[in-house]
Amino acid sequence: MVNHHVGAGMVAVALFWATGALLELTAGAQNATNEEVDAAVKFYDGVKADAEKRKAYCDVRQGIRMMTSDPKKFAEAQQKVSAATKQLGPEFGRAQNLQTRLDMGSDNAKRYISARQALDNACS
Secondary structure, eight states: OOOHHHHHHHHHHHHHHHHTOOOOOSTTOOOOOHHHHHHHHHHHHHHHHOHHHHHHHHHHHHHHHHHHHOGGGHHHHHHHHHHHHHHHOHHHHHHHHHGGGOOTTSHHHHHHHHHHHHHHHHTO
16 A cells, blocks of 8 residues: 555655756755765766666666656555665765755756766666
């Protein structure tokens, strides 16, 4: 049985992640530092280079698409995303959450987006 409260939250996270929405969600949040962006870029590049982690990342993407496109498969997709996210470790969450603090006109944002898109493209 799906916990609908948790399920709704996962859908919101999934939609945010899946669309690559780069919105400022927290009032007064500081822009990402160079060091934080460096760490996220290093993480994404490392995942792209590691076949096992790349598969886990692609499984997250596939699971999120499944959650948003087929409500009947939500629980299955949620399990897939959860397992793959655990494989990627806490660095995944830090890298993903950083996008909300990017100054979209900055070089840091361009580096972050470039690394993330290269990894996304590796899933195709």
